[in-house]
Amino acid sequence: MFRVTCKRYFSTSATIRLAQQSATDTFSNGSPLNLALTTEVPIHNWTKDQIHEIYNTPLNSLIFYAQLIHRKYHNPSEIQLCTLLSIKTGGCTEDCKYCAQSSRNNTGVKAEKLLDVDSVFAKAKEAKERGSTRFCMGSAWRDMHGRKSAMKKIGTMVKRINDELQMETCVTLGMLDEGQAQTLKSAGLTAYNHNIDTSREHYKDIISTRTFDDRLETIKRVQDANIGACTGGILGLGETDEDHVSFLYTLANMDKHPESLPINRLIPIKGTPMAEELRSKYKGRQLTLESILRTIATARLLMPESIVRLAAGRYTMKESEQLLCFMSGVNAIFTGEKMLTTMCTGWDEDIAMLKKWGFIPMKAFKKTGPKSHLQIKIDPAKKTFTVDLTEEENSERFSQLKALN
Template sequence: MSAIPVRTPPASPTPEAIEALLRLPLLDLVGRANAVHRAHHDPNEIHTASLISIKTGGCPEDCAYCPQSAHHHDVELTREALMNPDSVIAAAKRAKAAGAERFCMGAAWRSAPEGAPFEAVLTMVREVSALGLETCVTLGMLSESQARRLADAGLTAYNHNLDTGPEFYSKIITTRTFQDRLDTLAAARAAGISLCCGGIIGMGETLRDRAGLLWSLASLDPPPESVPINMLVPVPGTPLADRPPLPSTEVVRMIAATRLVLPRARVRLSAGRRQLSQEAQILCFIAGANALFLGDTLLTTPNAGPDEDKVLLDLLAPVENVAA
């Protein structure tokens, strides 16, 4: 498999320059990011997506943050086989009715299997696409042949996060290399599928590691169209269960730096949003986030509920009347 192209134009930021951005005074950083955001995007547009787990648990990878890993025996999680396509399509219809523009399907596999399971996923992609929704899947590692078949079925985007910077990566995952992830991104890109690729903060990484993640994303040619920024959601029974919660300003900083480094990307405020106040979430949007996930669950971790989502989006809408 050919490696994904890497771009190194003179204007490409270095890890050191990105770390310097992350260290700026917060108001300066957010101000710069907001200006770049407004130059490339409608500041009032928030893209919405819904994410479900179509196959849960039993994953042979040892990702330290993930409750679906078969290595973490003390996690309380019910394993579930691959969902029936009809059930997935019904969930997609509900998501569309709730306002989702993209429907994302995640399966806890090390790599996408062949045979009946993959054919079922192709059916899901075709049917979700036929509903008029953007379609996204995350199935683990992917071959070039599988990527082409997903593209032919109408897949919009393939999600495959880098998770963290290359230097910190082996402290979080040992069963799959950083290059493995780049190879899967290359397969999806070669098939004409857009990329949804980001990472997680709060796992014990340094600012240099966060800068390394953003540098790796910016170095892809072209960079990902969608960049989810996740905060660690510590799950009992995983190796990172005792990590302390991040201050909300840390995710604001990461989103602002992401917007500056990847000005044209759709930056997704993703896992961990439930930990943030409404005001902190709004600050994330000011800093450059322009997408979020609707629904009360992201795969297996809690997310803001529909009522909370409606209140948040209403706060962002134009004001028609003010009480006397």
């Protein structure tokens, strides 16, 4: 269905032009996919029906279209490496059914105190030396109410990691009020993580101690304080594909799209209600690779500027499965010693994998457009797109790859 005309390959100003010859069913005029591909600015008023249609595009085509948009907005060679540290583990009063750190779940995780600033800084320094450019700090708290001294300490952690290591910073501390969001902004925080977890419909089956709207309010406060929102969810909580559609509907219709959109794959943990429900209530609803890829590719099409982050559970995926996730729109991973309470693939293994697939680590504060790689230009009127390659751009990319040797 496509004509490919290759004028000159890998020489200065060479271009490859691919002109769409005829519309497929999923790419007809006015279709949601057509809209996602040809809009000049990201859209914030998607309907569930539109997202359902995109999500159910034949997978091979869905990934191709997600790649197009990925290459229009990002340098597709770059993957951000970030490291997560649990700065306050266990003893959380919330009842998230999947979580090892809830005091209501019998998982053997003990409540610990907040780590001191120097220990956290040392971990961030190590992460930077090993190749990470973003450092995320997680604490098992419902909210920051009455935690003034902890907030002060965390502000110091953020400021030191920013100023002395020039790393991007992200924290997750539960629900925040406006003043707390401002305190974190003043410390220089890059992003605040607060996941919506799943669809609005499925949420009530997962958590009862705070509502879906409570979550949205904290995310709004973070965005109002001009901090990037890192918000996404967990796949594999016994949800359906329609829940994935609804989950994406909430994220894509936020006034500001997430700066970072983590996609976690549930690792069922012994002693959590979710591990039991996956064997009983949700038996037969196993999460498939296809659903993961559909969620990622649809997220990429709906929220083209966001960093899509493959988070917890990645270590259970084969490298070839991870490559498919990158091809579908993922451009960040967690790497290092551990996720909060689950395993994580280490730096050396990840850097070797990225090199093998032709990726380079993204620099801190450098989420760039596709300036140093293929430049995709989509002409909404003609329904065509052009791919530009130049010698200089490729030289830069290959020298970066070589530097990884």
